[in-house]
Amino acid sequence: MVRPSSLSGFPEWLPDGRVVEQHVLDALRRTFELHGFAGIETRAVEPLAQLLRKGETSKEVYLLRRLQEEGEQDTADADKQLGLHFDLTVPFARWVLENAGQLAFPFKRYQIQKVWRGERPQDGRFREFTQADIDVVGADTLPFHYEVELPLVMAEALAALPIPPVRISVNNRKVAQGFYEAIGLEDVEGALRVIDKLDKIGPEGVARGLIDEAGATPDQAAQALELASISGTDASVADQVLALGARSELLDTGLQELVTLLEAARELSPGTVVADLKIARGLDYYTGSVYETTLVGHENLGSICSGGRYDSLASDGKRTFPGVGLSIGVSRLLARVLSDGLAEPTRAVPTAVLVAVTDEEHRRTSDRVAKALRARGIPADVAPTAAKFGKQIRYADRRSIPFVWFPGEDGDEVKDIRSGDQAPADAGSWEPPAEDRWPRVVDSQGAGVR
């Protein structure tokens, strides 16, 4: 007898948690579609060679092998060996190249799928989780304004979820690189790697690291630290940077982009976006704006939505496809929502009405009532047995089904089992209150969140 057991790192929800997850996924999809993003899905597997293009992530890949291959030579032939995708960016890049001839650019897509990472589960890391990505990709060129648009789409998407407010922190590769070059700090990537540790090792550790690892002079290290300390929500950020005295064309471009983003955000999503020049994560592969998102009051969760601008998502040798994209870690976010009780469903089943069965000979009568209700979009179920009505009501109550319907020879009646109110009703015209028709997701105070 195989004993079932949960597998660490592979989360599953009970039906009530799934109602919340489905609500989250529906809300994300709706926002993305309102903004004109087309939904796509890619296969779960990619050739290993495709997955290893970035090299460093190789340790996270799950490889696949057919059971009957057992014993066959299984050295990884990267051309044929398949692995599960560990994000949605690598498959999307491959998909764009494969289908470029049939797409109209700029192409905006959203993609909500499971991804897998073969890491040892720890610190709440999942081995299987859902990501929700949006990207816009151009053919050879892609205007800067998408670097403003995409984080604001995500701000709107996240605002529609049953979660606390978010803060989107932004930086721009051009600002950091332009500044470092202006002060003569040549190892830009090295400097960014050290700056990324600021929260962990503090300013003195970073200064030492910049000198030891990135070849900075003590003065350059001090200036880089001053840059990293700057934050703000408007054009004053640029003034603070310029006050440090360094100038370069790249720095000017970067500051202009950063301020444009901040000003648009102040109008279209006030209070959400803040420039934070110590953000370095991702600056080594993004080429313009970068984004990180924290949940206010849950900063220990880390970034729940990250991304940035890349000048080459993919290239087929003739054309290059630049893009801007962000990705929400849905499962980790949802795990926090459920574990902290930030939101819950009004019920775990879709059913709004349980139709009682008087006796088994008359089950068809109850079936007809349910059919009439469903035909008008009211989720209905029929009692499993013609037990005493008290037992049938308890069946509904245990599932938080709000209404029980009693077919009768002299006319039907429907009972709101919460209030006990019972009244005559006709299956061809009766309507439940709008808030009872489908399960809703409510916050911990019981207020509707959507």
Next chain:
Amino acid sequence: MVRPSSLSGFPEWLPDGRVVEQHVLDALRRTFELHGFAGIETRAVEPLAQLLRKGETSKEVYLLRRLQEEGEQDTADADKQLGLHFDLTVPFARWVLENAGQLAFPFKRYQIQKVWRGERPQDGRFREFTQADIDVVGADTLPFHYEVELPLVMAEALAALPIPPVRISVNNRKVAQGFYEAIGLEDVEGALRVIDKLDKIGPEGVARGLIDEAGATPDQAAQALELASISGTDASVADQVLALGARSELLDTGLQELVTLLEAARELSPGTVVADLKIARGLDYYTGSVYETTLVGHENLGSICSGGRYDSLASDGKRTFPGVGLSIGVSRLLARVLSDGLAEPTRAVPTAVLVAVTDEEHRRTSDRVAKALRARGIPADVAPTAAKFGKQIRYADRRSIPFVWFPGEDGDEVKDIRSGDQAPADAGSWEPPAEDRWPRVVDSQGAGVR
């Protein structure tokens, strides 16, 4: 440079195909929820021991291995070795056992997920595909009426899809077993295996097989063949069986169940369900009703939706969980819909309105229009560049976006680019025709299918 290429057996759709797929998945979900089925998802992986419980399917399993395990001892330790699920029944059985204490029975669930089978792709078989399952599972008992209800839910779900009508063929294990036992044919499973080949090897081949492989006398073989030739849509099916002269308690029960199912179907889903007593596939593990579904005019596709009654979906040693379930092979069905052009979307992007940009300095004006439209649930996008209006209109046209919006200092105008009609409009109140708001799926004649 890694050349992208499609992988045989791993289907992917372009955005227009995905609109049709999403429409299908939405329609299935809606029907299942109207009938009170709760949606769940299970992890993609199961321990190999769980996947191999049925033994015979072992050849289809994809095993997982982390890349950094490479070179480690990799004989399959069935306790730790993980494989991708090849259906949704095995994971559901495990999930029910694992969560039985927190579920209310009978428990009705639907589950729409990808599954994987490591077969060599051939005859249009997929290695990755989507299944849509419904099951009801009881604790220790489950009333017969669910064997009537579940195929009718599927009939309703399939009727809501952009596909031709379906025929659900049904049989009942009790009829076959009861009949065979009544005529003294003892090797019931053996006989069912032979009968299953009727379409392939014909009646003479089956008669020989029943004698050679199932130990039947020539007379028993002839009677079994007569049983298998019976079909019909009402109680006459039982009369035909009884006219063969054999009687047993099990046979009577089976015929009563079969007729009950047919009569309910004639009322609730007329013209859909037919009894076909030569159906043997699945009778070796189902214990009551079995179902197969063909698409009228596309019988060569095989069964698109199958299932049946099982007395033990799972057991924890104390409780046994009987169930009734059916599963739709969504990807195979969808591949046929797309390849035969049975349905297509009115457009491949969600966008109903493209807001033109007069010049880049006024992009924010266009952003505000789009925001106002989206706030009222109208999918809107903003033109990528402030090109000449003719070029912006072509951008919309290439994506079948029906409306282009022109912001103006003296008031805005909106153009239906199909008719060329242009009229003044206000972003706070203008409404597109209902059929243009979201992409719709239409049949090959252009008529709305939903």
